[in-house]
Amino acid sequence: MSKNLVVRFAGEGGQGVVGGSELMASAAAESGYHVLTFATYPSQIKGGPAWGQARISSEPILTPGDSLDVLVCQNEYAYDANLPELSDQGIIVYNSQEFEIEHPRALALPTDDMAREAGNARAGTIVMIGAVAKAVGFSLEALESFITARWDRGRPGDAAIIEGNIKALHLGATAADESGFEIAQVDPPVEEPDARERILIRGYEAACLGAMAAGVDVFIGYPISPATTMLTYMESNLNGDGKFVGQASSEIESIAALIGAGFTGKKTMTSTAGPGLSLMGEGLGLAWMSEIPLVVADVQRGGPATGLPTKTEQSDFIMAMNPGHGDMSLPVIAPGNVEEAFWATAKAVNWSERYQGPVILLTEMSVAERAQDIERPDTSLISQESRSISDGSVENRRYEGEGVSPFPVPGGPGAYVANGSEHDEQGDTTHLADVHIQMTERRFAKLKTLNDGTFEAENPTASIAIMPWGGSKGSGRGAWQELTSEGIDIGWYYTMYLNPLPEELLAELRTKDKVLVPELNYMGQFAGHLRQLGVAAETINQYTGLPWRISDLKEEIKGHLS
C-alpha cells in the first residue's frame, strides 16, 4: 500500500488529457480521497504537447507530486517526453493504435476500437481511465456514478452517452485485469469525523469567492492566460443590485475603469497576467496617487513579453510591488495554495478599502488552475471592511491630514478632484515642494494600517531557515518536513503578506545567519527584496516553467546548508 498515487494523462491539446485527469480526481474526491490536479498545455487550441495529472492521496497534499505512478500516453511524443518522470514501479497505459513501444510495464490498449465497441467513439480516454482504476484498485462504482452525474445534462442522447462511457470504463478495466499488471494500491481514505464539509475547488474559484465574500462590486478585465478564468467566473457568478462585470478592450482600459468605478465608492477588482500588469503600470500609479481602492490579481506565467503563457513562474514580484514609475510601494498578498487563495483575496479587498489604494493579489498559474479538495471556508470569519464615507464636514478637503481620510462619493457631499498630478488637499494640481513632501509621506503612512499580516514560524531557534513564497509553499514545506525528519536543524517561515511584511517576522528573519528563499525566477526577486530589508537571504531558484519538485528542492537546500 502507498499513501498516494500520481496519474498523468499525456497527449495533445484537444485530446482530453486535462479532462481525463480531472475526471479521475473528481471521482477520487467523491470517494473521500484528497486530490490535487495540475496541467500544462501549449498556447494553442488543438494539438501541441499537453498533459494533465491528478494526485490522489489518503493524506493532505502539498504538491502535484515528484514522479508518476501511472503514465497514460495518447501518442509517442507523449511517451518519450514523460517517461523520465515515471517512477521505477510505475506503469504505462497507451493507445496502441497510435504507436508501439517496448516497455516491460506497458499496457497496450487499442482504445479507438474499444471506444467504438463501447458505442461511443469519443470514449477513448474513459477506456484508459477504466484500465488505470483497475490497476490501482480504485472503485469502479465511484467512477460510474460520477460519469452518470457528469453526463446527465437533461439533453436527449445523455443516456446513450452515459451507457457508452460506462461500457468503455469496464472494457478498460477488464483489459487491465487480464494484463496482470500490478501497482502499489493507494491506502483507503481516512475518515475525519469532526472536520467541516469538504469541497473540490480550483484556485481561481477560491480567489473569486474570497473577493465576493469581502463584498466586491465591480469586476472588469481583459482575457489573458492564465487569468481569464477569473474574469469568466465573475461574469457568470457576480450578480445582484449594484454589481457589474465587464470586458474591457485592454488592460489599460481595465485598470482605468476600476479607478473610475472605485471613485464612486464601489469595491473593484480585475485579474490579469504579466503582460497586462505591465500595461497597468501607469494606471496603478494613478490609483496610488489619487487614493482609489482596487485589487489586481496577477496570475503569473512565464515572462517577459508574451513569455510562456501557459506555464507557471514567480517572476512578477518586483513589478507587483513597483508596477509603475515614481515613489510607490503597492501592498502584495501572495496565496500559497487553493485554500489560501480564498482568504488572501478577501484580505486584498479589505486592505484596499482600509488604506484606500491599490492592492496586488500575486498568484500564479500553478495555484490558480489547480483543483484541490479543501475545507469549506467559513465565510462568517470574514469581516467586510469598507472605506469610511465623507459626511461633508471637511467639505472638499479630501486629502486632508497625514493618513487615511473619509472618502467623498459622487452624488454626496465633498466634491473634489481625484487627481493623478501632485495635488493639494482638495485635489487641485500643485508643484509646491512642501505639498509634494507632505502628500508623498501621507501616501506611505497609510501603509502602516496594513499591520495585521500573519505568518508561520517553526523551529525558530535554528540559525538557518527556509522561507518560500506563493505557490512554492507546498514544495518548500515538503522539503522542510523531510529535512527536519532527517535531523537537520532548519527553521520554517512563511507568510502571504509580502508587502508590507509583518514586522515581527522581519525582525526574526534579521536574526538569522541565512534565510533560504526558493522561488521560480532567475533573478531571485524576493530574496533580493529581503536583502534590501537587511535579511541575509539567499536565493534557491528554478526557471523551467514548472513548479518545484520536493526532491529537487531538498537537494538544493542541502547545498546551501554549509
Added chain:
Amino acid sequence: MAKRNPSYDFTWCPGCGDFGVKRAIERALTARASEKQEPIENSVIVAGIGCSGNLVHLQEGPQPFGIHGIHGRTLPIAYGTKSANPDLNVLVVSGDGDFLSIGSEHIAPQARRNLDITVVVMDNGIYGLTKGQASPTTDLEEITPTTKYGKLDDRMNPLMVYLGGGARFIISELSTRIRPLQQAIEDAMNYPGFSIVHVQSPCTTYNDTYAALKGDEANGIKALAQPIADSHDASDYFQALALAAQPGVPVGVLYKADNSVPAHDRLTQAKQKAGIASTDIEKLFDGMVI
C-alpha cells in the same frame, strides 16, 4: 470660485479657446442640476491631460466631482464610473491629442457599448501643454517642432472617426459660440447614449485658427466654419457621413441616431430576460461539496 484653492498654479494663455468651453460647461451643468432637481455633485467631470483637461480645476461656481487622471484614458475611466453608478452624469473633457492620439483606441469600444456619457473634445489642432507639437488634427504641411518638413501625415477627420466608431450623437461646435455650445452640451447630456461635442477651441499660442474659422467674407476668404443647413437630416447616418467628409468645419448637429438604448439598460434588460438572481456565495460552495 468660492472654494477654489488660491495656490492652484495653472492658467490658460489669454484668448485660449478653452475659456469659452469652460463657461459653457459651467452653465450646462448648473442648468442641468436645476432642471433635473439634482445636486451638482451628481455630475462627474473626467478630464484628460493637456491644457484642456485643466478645465476640471478651473470650474467656477457650484462644484461637480472630478477625476483628473492620466493622458489618454478619459473614456475607460468614464466607463468604470458610469457602469458602477449609472445614476451619475458623466462628462468627459479632453484635447485632440488626449482623445484622438493616445486615447483613440478607446473611442470605438465605448461608442459601441453605447456608454451613456457625454464627451467634450477641445480641438486646437496641436499639443498645447507640451508646447506645440503636431496632433492628429494638425493640418497637412504645417511646420511644428516635430514636423520639421511640414506635417507629412494626413489630417485626421475626427467626425468621420466618431461616425465610424459608432457614436450615436455627434455635434460640431465652436468655443466662441458659448450659448449654442452650452445648449449642445445639455442636449448631449440628456441623450441616452454615447454623445460627443467636438469643439474647435483655438490655441492662441501655438495654433491660432480664430481667423480661419471665421473667414473674411469682405476679402473673399471663406469661413472654415459653416453652419449645418436646415435641410440636413441628422438622423440619417449616410447624410451625416457625406457632410462629415466635406472639407471645413460643419457647425451644429451632425448626427443623432433615433434609437439609442444605453449600455446599462442593455445589461439590465439582458439580465432580466435571462432571469439572473443575486449571487449567493453559500450556494456556489454547495455546488462544490464533495
